[in-house]
Amino acid sequence: MKFRQKAVIMDAESIRRALTRIAHEISEANKGVDGVALVGIRRRGGPLAYRLASRIESIEGVKPPVGVLDITLYRDDLTTLGPAPIVHRTEVDFDVADKTIVLVDDVIFTGRTVRAALDALMDLGRPRRIQLAVLIDRGHRELPIKPDFVGKNVPTSRQEIVSVLVEEIDKEDKVVIEEIIE
Amino acid sequence: MSIYRRKDLLGLRDIEREEIEAILSTAVPMKDIITRDVKKVPTLKGKSVITLFYENSTRTRTSFDLAGRYLSADTPNLAVSTSSVQKGESLKDTIKTIEMMGPDVLVMRHPLSGAPHYVARNTSMHVINAGDGINEHPTQALLDMYSILERKGRLEGLKVAIVGDILHSRVARSNIFGLSKFGCELRVVGPSTLMPSNIEKLGVKVYTDLKEGIRGVDVINVLRIQRERQQSGLFPSIDEYQELYMVRTEHLSLAADDAIVLHPGPMNRGIEISTELAESSRCVVNEQVANGVAVRMAILYLMLGGGKDEIAG
The missing domain is CATH 3.40.50.1370 (Aspartate/ornithine carbamoyltransferase)
Structure with a gap:
């Protein structure tokens, strides 16, 4: 498949501002970050969760625990794919029981990834509450799932692809809309 | 994309290094699952893995059984000693009978070297060799x-x-x-x-x-x-x-x-x-026993976790 870039919708600076705002919103919504932990959804939710934790530390003086969730084994579309996708480790080194867990992902689209993440998280323990933070909400939900914290709402068509690039993985910070040309 | 696309796992003689690496690296997150409180993921819900052992074994069969269950597959066991095999049913007929019941994977141990290879050629089920004679135990x-x-x-x-x-x-x-x-x-x-x-x-x-x-x-x-x-x-x-x-x-x-x-x-x-x-x-x-469950989970996942169309014979 070939892709054509249609537009850059966020650059490094706007991503930085959006994450700073979300960090403030997380601490405001939870009246501080006592009992709050961040869990990023692999892959790009992971680096975003770590960045949010650093922002929160600079606001609150306390760095919330951070974990990374691999949701592959919880996906609902495995039988519609080609070969079984690679499974990575879930790295949540703290007890999720009775915590407020902020799930972090780069893009929310159908909501199916978040559904899988909720199930994966529940199997690790019983959080007191789960909230959802995303950098981009591109619409087209197929499940009754709504993010609590959003960096940017981006109206898209179903055929378009929203790609979030992060420094830690992609060597640059940027959000682009692409379309499939063949 | 995973590198493991085989229908069966019959031995390590004819398997590529990259396929072995795919199994071993997938076993790492699988081991995490069996060490946590909730030892179950929904991945293979609706799939079934049947074990058919013509030789005595408790640990290998139990290991496959638990590996399947931890991934939410059903894992019935056909006990050869109490089955129609004792009434003289041929291997081919036994396999056909099992196949018609619809399991996805057949885990098989047999005293004759090459028996799982013969079965694999004659069934649409995935076949895993759990030991054949003096040949292999992959x-x-x-x-x-x-x-x-x-x-x-x-x-x-x-x-x-x-x-x-x-x-x-x-x-x-x-x-x-x-x-x-x-x-x-x-x-x-x-x-x-x-x-x-x-x-x-x-x-x-x-x-x-x-x-x-x-x-x-x-x-x-x-x-x-x-x-x-x-x-x-x-x-x-x-x-x-x-x-x-x-x-x-x-x-x-x-x-x-x-x-x-x-x-x-x-x-x-x-x-x-x-x-x-x-x-x-x-x-x-003792670590080997725990790792055995993780490795078998990895194999079942790689065989059954994806769609059907891209699996090469």
Whole structure:
């Protein structure tokens, strides 16, 4: 498949501002970050969760625990794919029981990834509450799932692809809309 | 994208190094699952894995059974001793009957070398060889490799000695096929009567002296003496075997500093391995059992976790 870039919708600076705002919103919504932990959804939710934790530390003086969730084994579309996708480790080194867990992902689209993440998280323990933070909400939900914290709402068509690039993985910070040309 | 796309897992002889790596790396997150409180993921809900063992086994079958259950597959077991096999049903008819009940995977152990290969060619089910005669036992070798990798951090370039009845050991053969793909220096150690002719052609060095064979090695894989497979004349007496080939704690001083000892179980303590060594922290037999479940989960996931269309025969 070939892709054509249609537009850059966020650059490094706007991503930085959006994450700073979300960090403030997380601490405001939870009246501080006592009992709050961040869990990023692999892959790009992971680096975003770590960045949010650093922002929160600079606001609150306390760095919330951070974990990374691999949701592959919880996906609902495995039988519609080609070969079984690679499974990575879930790295949540703290007890999720009775915590407020902020799930972090780069893009929310159908909501199916978040559904899988909720199930994966529940199997690790019983959080007191789960909230959802995303950098981009591109619409087209197929499940009754709504993010609590959003960096940017981006109206898209179903055929378009929203790609979030992060420094830690992609060597640059940027959000682009692409379309499939063949 | 995963690199493992086979219908069956029959042996390590004809499998690529990349496929082995895919299984071993997938086993890492699988092991995480079996060490947490909720030992279940929904991945293989609606799939079924049937076990059909024509030889006695509790641990291998239980390991496959739990591996399937932890992934939410159903894991019925066809007990050969109480089935129509005892009424004279042929292997082909048994397989056809099982196939019509609709399981996705058949895990099979059989005393005849090549039986799972024959079955695999004649069924649409995925077939996993859980041991065929004196040919191969691929999942045992894969869990051995995983256990070595977990302790040593690598497989590449390690010196591995396999000690015991090499002639009758499918575990030895699968280990040789698997480890040789990773550039290990392989040695086989045992009485010459229990050494297959031309085994050197598999790229291993042959030793009949235990102390020479384990000198400087990183891994000693001690095989079980399979008394059920011994023909008269090949095996020395138990006393003689124990005297010449039982691996003891003091032998570790001949091996590399941090050498580890594997055993596929069940152990005959005091025959092929001393009780003291079996209990020591250098012996990873208990880890092997846990790793076996993780490795089998990885294999089931790689076989069943994706869609059907891209799997090559």
